[in-house]
Every structure is written in C-alpha cells, then in structure tokens.
Amino acid sequence: MSTIWDTLVGQRPVVETLRRAATGDGMTQSWLFTGPPGSGRSNAALAFAQALQCERRIGCRECHACRTAEVGSHPDIGVVRTEKLSITVDEVRDLVRRAALSPAGSGYQVIVVEDADRLTDQAANALLKAIEEPSERTVWLLCAPTVEDVLPTIRSRCRLVTLTTPTAEDVADYLARELDVPPALAAHAARASQGHIGRAKALARDEATRIRRAEVVAMPVRLTSLGAAMNLAQSLHAVTKEEAEAITSELDAREKTELDATYGVVERGRRPREYAPALREMERSQKTRAKRRHLDVVDRGLMDLLSVYRDAVALAVGAPGHLVNEEMRPDVERLAAAATPEEHLRRIDAILEAREQMLEFNVPPALALESMMVALALPAGALR
Known part of the structure; x- marks a missing residue:
C-alpha cells in the first residue's frame, strides 16, 4: 500500500523518525524541518501533519482525514506560506489564535509554517511565546533552510529534522514511479534540477520550462566578448522576468476578481468607499510578491548557469559521475578546454556574488546580472 511517506524522495532516516513519532514514539509539540532548497522540507512537514491526522497514524492516503489533508481542506491543519518577502507579526498572531483553539477532530491542531526564515523579528517573538507554552493538543511544524535562519530561542525549543539533497537516481525514480514520466526524461529532469524536487517536476512536465533552461545553460559558450556579455545579461533578465510574470499574472487576476466580488463591484456597478x-x-502585496517571484526565478537561472561551470571543472579534473548537463557535453568540453579549473572556479564565485547582491543587498537584478556576465566572459579566441 502506498503511503504519504512514499512522496518524500531520498529521505529514509527522516521518514523513519517521523513515522515513529506519528505513532507516539518520540512525539513532541514543536518541530523544525531544515534542508537545502528543493530537498522537500515543506513536503516532509505536510506529510507528517497528514500522518498525525490519519485515522491509522500511517498517512495511508485512503481515509477521510488523509484525503482532506492532501487537498488542503483538513480543518485541523493550518498552513502559512508567503509569496512576500517576510511573514508579519499580524499573520503570526492570527496563527497563534488559531493554535489556541481545540481541534475539530480527535487528533492535533497542526500548524505548518513554511519559510519560517522569513519571520520578522516581531513575528518571531510572537511565535516564540506560543511555542514556549503550546496548547495541549497543538503541534508546530516550522520549515527553514538552516537552523541559523531561525532565532536560537525558537530552535532550542524544537526537535530538529534535517533533510538532505536527494540523489539524481532517487529523483528520477520518483518521477517515473509517481508521475509516470518516461525514464529518459526523468533522468534528464533529475540531473538538471540538481536534486530540487519541485524543479524536477516542472522540467518533467513542462516543455516550455525545459526550453527556458536550455537557453540559460547555452549562455557560457556564447560569452566571448563584452558585447555578448551585456546582451546575454539583458536576455537572462528578460527571460526570468517573463517566466515570473507568467506565474504571477494569473494569480493577480484571480485575486482582483475575488476582490471585486467581495465588495459587490460587478453586481452593483459602483465601488463602495472601502474598496x-x-x-x-492588494496591489501593494502583488507588487511585493512579483518582486520575490522574479528573484526566485533569477536565482534558479543562476544555479543553472553555475552547473555548467561545475561540469567544466569536473571534466577538467577527471571527477567521476554524470554531468549535470550531460546532454550538452560537447559544449562543456569546449568550455573546459578554454580556461583552467581555477578560472572557472572564479566564475562560479562571480555567480554566487551576483546571487548575494540580489538576495541579501537588494541590488537590482539587471545591474547584478550585467556585472556577473562581464566577469564570466571568456578571452577572445579562447573557445576552439
């Protein structure tokens, strides 16, 4: 029988810990799930929440509790995820009020906080009070990239669950087993995603996503002059902005329609004062969300770029294993021959620096990408 644990890719020790806790062995009321992007920390928290509500405590995916949990409608599972840059104190206070309520069923009131690293200082302090003195039947599940991303006073009160990046083989097996992806495509998506489960799903399901990635990873061998660097920086900025807008535009339109319906704009033909x-x-929130989404997409593009230079270094030093970009091996071989491994490592540093400038220091993406592309450019005549 398939259970919810089968959806956690390459996390056998974590699954065993959570499976035992769901049946009462080592159960506690506050948990912190950490792991690199794409490792599935949010999926692990949601799977655990489902197992805690399951009538058989195994996440059977068959009982009424499991079915409602999987579609996000279980009354005793609350999930907070943000498309904004931070989670505010008002949002946390709403969660704390919910956590104080008795569960509708006989199990726990489970609160999942995705992106706990985005809590403002005030929000984190409000959450700390609730975690210090939880209601008897309340369970908090927090998710963050690392323990350092959460206040020490919060993490000291949580049981830590650490996820790792799954192997390409584990991801490919998951895509083939759970999503019926053809083996060759599953293997490609698994390698290209570099262990990021959500990215692997997108690459396996959507040809447009695969095409956009192919455009990005083809850039290093085209960086042969200053002019090419500037043009490709503009191209990368445009491609990522287009993808981000495609993701957010539909949601923006739906929110506008719902707002109009809430205030009766369509039916009444006029706008009340509160509208x-x-x-x-709403527009302010959408603008903030669009900015974060664009940064997320740019960040993903940078990691795709980085993978090409990583492959070039691996080839140059004779490292074992498959290339991330195995399908473009001839281009990677040309790149590896065009510069020393040390020079390519400096290019990787330039990509990481651009990433830090955008994510940590709020440098405009267009400016950071231009500076990065100039640093990546190869000397004239280097490529053969």
Whole structure:
C-alpha cells in the first residue's frame, strides 16, 4: 500500500523518525524541518501533519482525514506560506489564535509554517511565546533552510529534522514511479534540477520550462566578448522576468476578481468607499510578491548557469559521475578546454556574488546580472 511517506524522495532516516513519532514514539509539540532548497522540507512537514491526522497514524492516503489533508481542506491543519518577502507579526498572531483553539477532530491542531526564515523579528517573538507554552493538543511544524535562519530561542525549543539533497537516481525514480514520466526524461529532469524536487517536476512536465533552461545553460559558450556579455545579461533578465510574470499574472487576476466580488463591484456597478483602500493594499502585496517571484526565478537561472561551470571543472579534473548537463557535453568540453579549473572556479564565485547582491543587498537584478556576465566572459579566441 502506498503511503504519504512514499512522496518524500531520498529521505529514509527522516521518514523513519517521523513515522515513529506519528505513532507516539518520540512525539513532541514543536518541530523544525531544515534542508537545502528543493530537498522537500515543506513536503516532509505536510506529510507528517497528514500522518498525525490519519485515522491509522500511517498517512495511508485512503481515509477521510488523509484525503482532506492532501487537498488542503483538513480543518485541523493550518498552513502559512508567503509569496512576500517576510511573514508579519499580524499573520503570526492570527496563527497563534488559531493554535489556541481545540481541534475539530480527535487528533492535533497542526500548524505548518513554511519559510519560517522569513519571520520578522516581531513575528518571531510572537511565535516564540506560543511555542514556549503550546496548547495541549497543538503541534508546530516550522520549515527553514538552516537552523541559523531561525532565532536560537525558537530552535532550542524544537526537535530538529534535517533533510538532505536527494540523489539524481532517487529523483528520477520518483518521477517515473509517481508521475509516470518516461525514464529518459526523468533522468534528464533529475540531473538538471540538481536534486530540487519541485524543479524536477516542472522540467518533467513542462516543455516550455525545459526550453527556458536550455537557453540559460547555452549562455557560457556564447560569452566571448563584452558585447555578448551585456546582451546575454539583458536576455537572462528578460527571460526570468517573463517566466515570473507568467506565474504571477494569473494569480493577480484571480485575486482582483475575488476582490471585486467581495465588495459587490460587478453586481452593483459602483465601488463602495472601502474598496479603494483594499485595492491599494492588494496591489501593494502583488507588487511585493512579483518582486520575490522574479528573484526566485533569477536565482534558479543562476544555479543553472553555475552547473555548467561545475561540469567544466569536473571534466577538467577527471571527477567521476554524470554531468549535470550531460546532454550538452560537447559544449562543456569546449568550455573546459578554454580556461583552467581555477578560472572557472572564479566564475562560479562571480555567480554566487551576483546571487548575494540580489538576495541579501537588494541590488537590482539587471545591474547584478550585467556585472556577473562581464566577469564570466571568456578571452577572445579562447573557445576552439
């Protein structure tokens, strides 16, 4: 019988820990799930929440509790995820009030906080009070990239669950088993995603996503002049912005329709006084979300670029194993021959520096990408 644990890719020790806890062995009321992007920390937290509500405590995916949990409608599982740059204290206070309520069923009231690293200082302090003195039947599940991303006072009160990046073989097996992806495509998506489960799903399911990635990883061998560097920086900025807008535009339109319906704009043919402030707040939130989404997409593109230079270094030093970009091996071989491994490592540093400038220091993406592409450019005549 398939259970919810089968959806956690390459996390056998974690699955064993959570499976035992769901049946009462080592159960506690506060948990912190950490792991690199794409490792599935949020999926692990949600799977654990489902197992805690399951009538058989195994995440059977068959009982009423499991079915409602999987579609996100279980009354005793609350999930907070943000498309904004931070989680505010008001959002946390709403969660704390919910956590204080008795569960509707006979199990726990489970609160999952994705992106706990995005809590503001005020929000983190409000959450700390709830974690210090939880209600008897409340369980908090927090998710963050590392323990350092959470206040020491919070992490000291949580049981730590550490996920690792799954192997390409584990990801490919998951895609073939759970999503019926053809083996060759599953292997390609698994390698290209570099262990990021969500990215692997997108690459396996959507040809447009595969095409956009192919455009990005083809850039290093085209960086042969200053002009090419500037053009490719603009191209990368445009491609990532287009992808981000495609993701957010549909959600923006749906939110506008729901707002109009809430205030009766369509039915009444006029806008009540309260509509304008609500519209401004929604547009402000959408703008913040669009900025974060663009940064996320740019960041993914940078990791794709980095993988090409990583492959070039691996080839140059004779490292064992498959290339991330095995399908473009001839280009990687040309790149490896065009510069020393040390020079390519400096190019990797330039990519990581651009990433830090955008994510940590709020440098405009277009400016950071231009500086990075110039640093990546190869000397004239280097490629053969």
